[in-house]
Amino acid sequence: MRLLSLLCLFCLLAALLSGCGGHIISRDQEIQMGRQSADQFERENGGRGRDPALVALTQRLAARITPVAQPPDYPYDIRVLDNKVVNAVAFPGGRLYLYRGLIETFDRNPDQLAWVLSHEVSHISRRHATKIIERQLGYQAIISLLLNKGDAPQIAGAVANLMLLGYSRDEELEADRYGLIYTHAAGYDPTAAIGVLKKFQELQGREPSKFEIMFATHPGDNTRIDAVQGYLKAQGWSGAYYRPDGG
Numbered sequence: 248m249r250l251l252s253l254l255c256l257f258c259l260l261a262a263l264l265s266g267c268g269g270h271i272i273s274r275d276q277e278i279q280m281g282r283q284s285a286d287q288f289e290r291e292n293g294g295r296g297r298d299p300a301l302v303a304l305t306q307r308l309a310a311r312i313t314p315v316a317q318p319p320d321y322p323y324d325i326r327v328l329d330n331k332v333v334n335a336v337a338f339p340g341g342r343l344y345l346y347r348g349l350i351e352t353f354d355r356n357p358d359q360l361a362w363v364l365s366h367e368v369s370h371i372s373r374r375h376a377t378k379i380i381e382r383q384l385g386y387q388a389i390i391s392l393l394l395n396k397g398d399a400p401q402i403a404g405a406v407a408n409l410m411l412l413g414y415s416r417d418e419e420l421e422a423d424r425y426g427l428i429y430t431h432a433a434g435y436d437p438t439a440a441i442g443v444l445k446k447f448q449e450l451q452g453r454e455p456s457k458f459e460i461m462f463a464t465h466p467g468d469n470t471r472i473d474a475v476q477g478y479l480k481a482q483g484w485s486g487a488y489y490r491p492d493g494g
């Protein structure tokens with residue numbers, strides 16, 4: 248184990264010095280770390296949602312969205328979280344949760360959920376989720392987590408908390424934009440994003456306690472709506488093909 252630790256430290260050092268694509272945490276490590284953290288998060292936050300209709304809807308969305316989010320080729324694993332909070336969360340390497348409360352709040356609307364899911368997928372594909380760990384956790388913590396050492400559960404919990412709180416404003420705006428790109432490429436209506444953002448604003452004012460991560464850290468003003476509208480206009484995605492029934 249000691250030799251492995253030394254090797255690991257050497258790898259980190261080499262990555263820092265040489266760049267190694269500029270990533271401290273490799274793709275395989277992202278996947279391993281993300282799974283460990285997500286497993287613990289899932290156990291502590293209501294467990295995996297098993298409602299067949301919600302699971303089927305989520306899998307349909309995932310099957311269309313994840314292929315257009317490549318590269319990099321992450322093993323996406325998109326699950327329902329049996330939790331009534333209106334939220335979604337993405338872990339490094341491909342694990343992602345749509346909360347039951349989120350799916351119900353949007354009346355299972357595929358276009359609106361496609362954008363939310365695409366937004367979260369882009370936090371993974373753009374490495375935002377991993378960058379939080381690289382920014383916030385010390386190397387020793389990363390090594391401990393990767394080596395499954397004694398304090399790994401504690402660190403896995405810390406990672407989960409970072410996932411809920413840590414994106415920068417720029418990362419959120421980028422995830423909004425990539426969310427539109429993926430939504431469109433997957434054949435859903437990207438203009439549905441406007442309705443999602445307006446709904447979140449409404450919820451934020453009305454039920455602050457029900458309203459956690461995904462949007463608590465997002466700007467409360469119209470910055471995101473304006474940015475999304477600007478991008479839709481620039482792309483000529485006017486919503487002319489909008490299907491009121493969600494398709």
Ligand SMILES: [Zn+2]
Pocket residue numbers: 366370414419422461
């Ligand atoms: Zn986000």
